Amino acid sequence: MSEEHLLKTSPILQGLRALNGWRQKVIDGLHEMAALTADLGLLPSGTMLQLETLAYETEQDSLRIALVGEFSRGKTELINALFFADMGARLLPSSPGQTTMCPVEIRGAPQGRPGLQLLPIASRSLDVSIEKLKRAGSAWTRLPLVLEEKNERCQALAHLTETLCVAIEDARRIGLCPPLNRTPKDRERTICPSCGLGKVLIPRWRHALLYLTHPMLDAGLTVLDTPGLNAIGAEPELTFGMLADADAIIFVLGADTGVTQSDLTIWEQYLMRNAHQKQIVLLNKIDTLWDELRDWSGVVAEIEQQVDKTAERLRIPREQVIPVSGQKGLIARIRQDQKLLERSGMAALERSIAEVLLPARRAAIQARCRVLVERAVVDQKNLLQEQMNRITAQIESVRSLKDRTAEKVLELVAQHQRLLQSFEQDRHAFEGKKAAFRQAVEECLLVPLAPASFDLVISNAKAEMLSVWTTAGIVERFRLFFAEVIAHFDKAQQGAQQVSALVAGEYQVLQSRYRLPALRTVPYAIMPRRTELMDMAENYERFGMKLEIAVNTQSAVVRKAFLTVASRTRDFVVETRREAETWVDEIMAVMNQQLQVFHDNAEEELNALQSIAQTVGNIDTRIQQLRQSLQIVQEQMARLDHYSAPLLHLLREALSTAP
Template sequence: MANSSLIHEFRAYGAWRAALCQRIDAYRRWLTGNDLGDAQADLRLQQLVERLAEDRLVVAFVAEHLNGKSELINAIFFADGSRPLLPPIAAGTPTRTICPTELLYDRGKPPRIELLPIETRATRASSTEFKRFPEEWRVIPLDTQSADTMLRAYTHVNQTKRVPAEDARRYGLWHPGASGNSAPSGDGTVEVPCWRHAVINFPHPLLEQGLVILDTPGLNNIGADLELTLSTLPNAHAVLLVAAADAGITSGDLALWREQIVPRRGRFAVLNKIDGLWDDLGSDAQTGVGIAEQIDDCSRLLELDAARVFPVSAQRGLLAKISGDDALLARSGLPQLEHALATELIPARHEIMGALVRAEIQNMTNATRSRLEARRRNVLDQLQKLEYLRGKNRSMIGVMMQKVGSEKESFARELASYQALRGVLSAHTDRMYTHLGMDALSDDWRRASEEMRRSIFTPGVRSAMTRFFRNVRTGLEHSAEQVAEISTLMAAMYRKFSDEHGLRLTAPPPFSMLRYLKEIDRLEKTYQRRFNTLVAMLTTEKLTLMQKFFETLASQVKRCYGYANREADLWLQAIMAPMDTQVREHQMQLRRRLESIKRIHQATDTLEDRIEELLAVERGVRSQLDALEKRCTTLEEALEFRAVPLAQAA
């Protein structure tokens, strides 16, 4: 049986990234071999290759009840027989997912399950932050050659235990009087998951190419895990809500969709287990009508286009793939869901990564081209002046030497001006980083936390959080003002050196804080929704929940600031590198011109020898320009994503 369109497209996307990495690395080596690179350019290209190689596509599966999530995951991704099925999926364990679980592959680690203890929920740190501290995780080795051993290892993921109710309250998992909470047992304990988060490192071909599958718990557990609500699910490239076809969208499914799944691209609803309707509804026609009605109801309740609602039978689809039954596979509805994921996810991800790589590559190749063109213009200018000296006496050579010396001194004075401008630029950069600084953010975080702890009334809590978001937004806005100042200053520097010294510099690339401001807006709206939900609760419990919620929220703001800082670093490198490179190149060429004329004046070199030498240099530079254009063409070709038609790949 042929691979599904989703698996085929994903593998093609992986091959595209690998081929592009090879082309970029070849370009980096070419720059080094031709003395056109520097440490900064080398680092930027290496970072680009690493970003491509480490790119991941996250697909999250969400369900409120036991609706066959594991079977669906297995049927879509792990039915090709290239590796053993993942034990939890193969076993079809009826245990509900109670711990957010990532299925991925990290080449730097052996196959294993990493488990973050539930006790870490009592801290301010998020699960993502704990990933930097491997000693905090319990590790269960995976023997990929033994399905039984793997199954036993996986049973750890959904382990529970009983803890004192007060501990469960500190973890944010139990609150007296809250709906859905069971009363403590006679010994004052309640049941909680053993683990806060699980990561299964498994060497499957799709996971090796960057696929990450996120299996999430139900509404109560997601609601308790604020990181899922605030970051993990909103940032997933695809989120599939899995509901039962016979029951349709339940109140729990609807609450899950409305409260936890941010409406955006890549959101789908799956009505699983339609095979239960095949016999119940009689004829195929009656079955089709019944399923169509469920699709319409689902579309209406979720306010989701009906084209994004897919009726499937994951169990029958999995069986069909394993047995090679094409007719059963078609009836299962699985191919339609896979096609929708393939046509939306992969092209969208390619568009984003392609645009990022293209912008960086164009910026660097333009800088290299400008450098070579400046070098060639300089050589041609030297040739023209040396050819003018043919037949002239030594005094004329002396005059030219003085002229070049004056030009060199003039450029040295301009460099002093350039360094002064760099000082102004540095001041703007310092101010930008001050507004983006983690220290200032931590101070705002601490002040807001203290205000919330001192508050016993709702207005005080609301005021503390509102002030925190206002300060965060103000920091980003002030940073954006400094970015604008830096852009204006750099554009003026580019124009000045282009006009006065013939340096060919394109306008500096733009940078905007808008995406980070929008992320802060999203987080604030999430806070407002959660706050309005909690105002009806008892004051003490409400404050406890809001404090826990704020800590998680602030960690996501910190993460946003971290991204903004890294992007600002890359942008500053991108705008300064071309200028610095061309200034160094111009200095070097002036020095060489002066030394060349000195040698001719002192009769160390003959005029004709120097002309021949420059002609050879010009040919070499022209050859490098031709080679650069070929490199640009191959890179542009590599940027195009062309998947082989599925029929040819089968």
């Protein structure tokens, strides 16, 4: 069996390719919908830009899977077996005595060029997030990677296991050792076996980016390999950022150890409460329970008992726990031993990923795209239907003119002239009030969400956080920080309501006087964003309560934890402010469009009546023109149905019908 055949039989790769094919159809549909929206010209240009942006984001989307667990649970070997067995050997170092010492992100290689980027551990002393450092090329050590040469490949990837021997004071400065007043008495005089008294071993690298050319990665998979509990607690961005942003978590336990206290700490602190993630629990190393001198049914019964105990301890459904042997699974894949593959549990794990995680990713893409597409389609259909109704009414009105006298036609012309004159006066007055609208938007809605205000809140909270040395104090400072942020949100919400009432009140006067269409822009609701902020606050306060267990509340880690939380909260506020500005611009654009459409229609009707007044013979010509206009609008409606129906089907179809 060739390496190519190994990949072809992988349900994960098959599922990724099916997801990719479906996603590409969605992307194509979004581009077509954006082009049609621009061509029809019924909605503000911002809607077309939103559709194009959504298409780009969907194209950049990937399935992000993070493997989490204590040291020596076999996470790296599982990655080798699950995703890279086709290489015929271990990709990542996972032999006895070798373990990855820093988080490793494995991605597809840009322009097909493999490589390894390593972030030195000294960067922990900087108040800069890893995400920002990813954009600073000079901060990383870059190594070439030749996948075809096994020795060179192994030599390069062995850097992931490197450590440094440093003075314990240096380790404390970057948050990798507890402060002296929290160090157990028996460990105050730390001795590194390699370096001597007062020395400790720490990871050489803080983070690694591994770029590979591989079908699974090219199909949209990103894998995050994490070290054990100490690394998770000591790197707040890993906890609050990377793990929180992962689409799925694979939590790895050892069948030989069961659920240890440190395993339970990881589960309860970082994993169990994230309802947006799919989670699979692996009971790895079941081969340690295999015994050639025992009946196989007895071995199976013991493994099943371990599964039951694990599910009970973690308080999860039993089917969420999968017993596996990553090491035997890798051997089975390389040797093409189907019987050993099933026995290792890897086949069941691959099916679970393909049947649970991939459909969940597709559902997330559906949910993200469906709201905007449905709104764009419904709004355009409503506007086209209004145009058809108006043209049909005009046809009936013009037909009735055949039975009227020329005097009545002249009277209608005069009525339309007075209507247009009145409308222009009211429109001019309305335009004069837009400056007041903008001023109200700035004062009531945008000022409470100004980034500068939040920078001040963050700066004050940071200063207070550094003086706190108790868990209760940390939790209280997190709570006060979010209380201030939520207060700003509440003020912005009141402002949004005031602005909505002000704008709607002025527009409704014109709407009732000239029978304008109702504003079809969905009113901006800041409440869902506030609810999301409350969820963030709850999660981060909970992490603050657990921080003492993970890192002993040392100042370096507390500072980094808070800065990570504050940075993500500030980004959330800036995004909310941007959405509010977009909402205001959209309302203004829609109102301008409705006023212009009324003006154009009224002027067209006046010109038509004036033409009819000149000669009754023009009535038949006008009816023909109106019929042609009606046909154009009907064709536009048909085009909208033609392009929107397949896209809406993709975004609404049940997962069971997925390819």
